[in-house]
Amino acid sequence: MIRLEARPEPSKLFGWASPLIAVVATLIVGFVVFTALGKNPVEAFHAFFVKPVESLYGLGELLLKATPLMLIAVGLAAGYRANVWNIGAEGQLTMGAIAGGGVALAFHGSESMLVLPAMLVAGAAGGMAWAAIPAWLRTRFNANEILTSLMLVYIATLVLSLLVHDHWRDPEGFNFPQSKMFTETALLPNLLAETRLNVGFLFGLAVVFAGWLFLQKSYAGYQMRVAGLAPAAAHYAGISAPRTVWMGMLIGGACAGVAGVGEVAGPIGQLLPSVSPGYGFAAIIVAFVGRLHPVGILLASLLMSLLYLGGESAQLNLALPSAVTGLFQGTLLFFLLAADVFIHYRIRVARRHRARVAI
Amino acid sequence: MDTLAQLVILTLAAGTPLVYAALGELVTEKAGVLNLGVEGMMLVGAVVAFMVAAKTGSPWAGVVAGTIGGAATSLVFGAIALSLMANQVATGLALSLFGVGLSAFIGLDYVSVVIDGIKAVEIPGLSTIPVVGPILFGHNPLVYLSLALFAAVQWFLYRTRAGLVLRAVGESPQSAHAIGYPVVRIRYLAVMFGGACSGLAGAYLSVALTPLWVEGMTAGRGWIALALVVFATWKPWRVLIGAYLFGGVTLASFQAQALGVAIPAQYLSMLPYAATIVVLAIISRDVVTIRLNAPASLGKPFHSGT
Structure with missing residues (x-):
């Protein structure tokens, strides 16, 4: 009989190893799934993980798609560390895109260099406003923030x-539900010729660095960590629980809102009925796989971005549905959570235990 | 058929997926396990039910398959959250994300397939009685089944020894373990029951309410069901009332659109979600009631320590 025995101290080794175990296990599942679907697994892996990043354009796409993921995941990590479960980043992203897009449309055709900064501020404010609702409901009415x-x-x-469909529809858009295309000053400048990569990526890196400073080095970040690990101790130490909830939610909302602006001012360039292929939800996985640590999140966002690109490439080259991406994302998180058991427990074979009793 | 009867029938029809999913989650939570994967399990149930119904031509075979599919999906949660003691919130979230991806993946070839769904059965003599006839006898068989499930859950939880043990496991797993009850095994069964009910809820959606398969067709009903369990302060009869209230809200938004009310459709579609938020806030406000009624060990992993 195999059983789990509590470790006296959490294992540092497994803290770092479990994301790698999860990635390897997910790859093995991918191998099995591809084989079961009658695809040559080697070819499938090539199409999924190599082909998308063989060209400079592909590398640009990798960083482009990683940008919203790292932005949102860093913001979510602040809350998750304090046990504030904001899972509505997708909505905060959408509100950020609406607010930022609203600014872009209001100053349509403007030559001012201030349009883009104003969009980013509006986007952050929009995401924060949307995140403030669950924060308020939680602190004032005790309502579960996951559900709200x-x-x-x-x-x-x-x-x-x-x-x-209505107020902001482009009158010359042949009745399609879309806004006018944003003009030059409302679009993020390109970063690398021959790719779609824009300066939003640098902004994302800056936010990850700021997140590192906040989470690892600041007193407020420390307070949030304590509030998450030991709520009773935090209360005793005078750390305000409502303040923790507000901070966790607002940081997450601001980051998601900015990510939303990055999408509409970047690869999309206008408002559409859907502005994100589920980045807000994928970022939850990125935050966990990245161990709620900014550096881990940076790496995890690249991996998750590759999964998105791989899904598109698999659709083109292997005639596999792109939904395979969602399947891999979920599987990855499952394996991570499963592997995490070894941080706090180790495996013991019970036979030894019985032998000792016999003596 | 008169309008009143029609209204009752449609309200119950819209509330029924919530009845199934919320009753299942209620039993899971009574055992102290918080499974946030309801939306994912519902989607898997819906797609499996639809696929089997399309392949075999029998929607009832689909319902059975969807129920099994939901229970099988919940085992993944059980393995990670119960056996490996992972964080239940994170595992449940993972299950929901996974269910969305899995159902979209396996259901791709079935998106435009048409099947014969389960329809209300006309009982000769009874259904034709004026007013009372259609209200009592005009429903879909799965609506009656959900009422039977409600009665069974109520009886099981409060009138049987096994129900008492299940609630004891939810209140104090350590005590239940000390007396000799297999806490983890009981929790597995509760999780699987929740999964089966969610699968059945999804099956009802895809083979009875709207016999078709669309990616993400549950549209947040799994999350509303989770909220319902809180509204109901973990009491089955309040789950039933809450589910039909929400059925009514959903119906009102559909009906208003059909009647051509001069409000954009989007506002009306927001109603069920907005109502969930408002009611959740009102109920949760009473911290004492929530604390008294919520299973004491809800969401906490259990390790026997031996």
Whole structure:
């Protein structure tokens, strides 16, 4: 009989190794799935993980898609460390895109260099406003933020749909539900010729660095960590629980909102009924796989971005549905959570135990 | 058929997926396990039910398959959250994300397939009684099944020894373990029951309410079901009332759209989600009631330590 025995201290080794174990296990599952679907697994792996990043353009796409993921995941990590479960980043992203897009449309054709900064500020404010609702409901009414933040995702999507179908619809858009294309000053400048990579990526890196300073080096970040690990001790030490909730939610909302602006001012360039292929949810996985640590999140966002690109490439080259991406994302998180058991427990074979009793 | 009867029938029809999913989650939570994967299990149930119904031509075979599919999906949660003692919130989230991906993946070839769904059965003589007839006898068989499930859950939890043990495991797993009850095994069964109910809820959606398969067709109903368990302060009869209230809200938004009310459709579609938020806030406000009624060990991993 195999059983788990509590370790006296959490294992540092497994803290770092478990994301790697999870990635390897997910690859093995991928191998099995591809084989079961009658695809040559080597070819499939090549199409999924190598082909998308063989060209400079592909590398640009990798960094482009990693940008919203790292932005959102760093923001979520601040909350998750304090046990503030904001899972509505997708909605906060959408609200950020609406607010930023609103600025872009209001100053349509403007030559001012201030349009883009104003969009980013508006996006952060939009995401924060949307995250403030669950924060307020949690601190004032004790309402579970998991459920409220998720319900707000559906509402945000409907608000965006309303706007692009109605108030903000491009009159020359042949009745398609879309806004006017943003003009030059409302778009993020390109970073690398022959790719779609824009300066949003540098902004994402800067936010990850700021997140590192906040989470690892600041007193406020330390307080949030304590609030998450030992709520009773935090209370005793005078760390305000409502303040922790507010900070966790607002940081997450601001980051997601900025990511939303990055999408509409970047690869999309206008408002559409859908502005994200689920980045807000994928970022939850990125935050966990990255161990809620900015450096880990940076690496995990690249991996998750590759999964998105791999899904598209598999659709083109292997005639596999791109939904395979979602499947891999979920599997990865499952394996991570499963591997994490070895941080706190080790395996013991019970036979030894019985032998000792016999003596 | 008169309007009143129609209204009752449609409200119950819209509330039924919530009845199934929320009753299942209620039993899971009574055992002290918080499974946030309801949305994912519902989607897997919906797609499996639809696929089997399309392949065999029998929607009832689909319902059975969807129920089994939901239970099988919940085993993944059980393995990680119960056997490996992972964080239940994170594992449940993973299950929901996984279920969305898995159902989209396996259901791709079935998106435009048409099947014969389960329809309300006309009982000769009874269904034709004016007013009372259609209200009592005009429903889909799965609506009656959900009421039977409600009665069974109520009876099991409060009138049987096994129900008492399950609630004891949810209140104090350490005590239950000390007396000699297999806490983890009981929790597995509760999780699987929740999974089966979620699968059945999804099956009802894809083979009875709207016989078709669309990616993400549950549209957040799994999350609303989770909220319902809190509204109901973990009491089955309040789950039932809450589910039908939400059925009514969903129906109102559909009906208003059909009647051409001069409000954009999006506002009406927001109603169920907005209502969930408002009601959740009102109920949760009473911290004492929540604390008294919530299973004491809800969401906490259990390790026997031996």
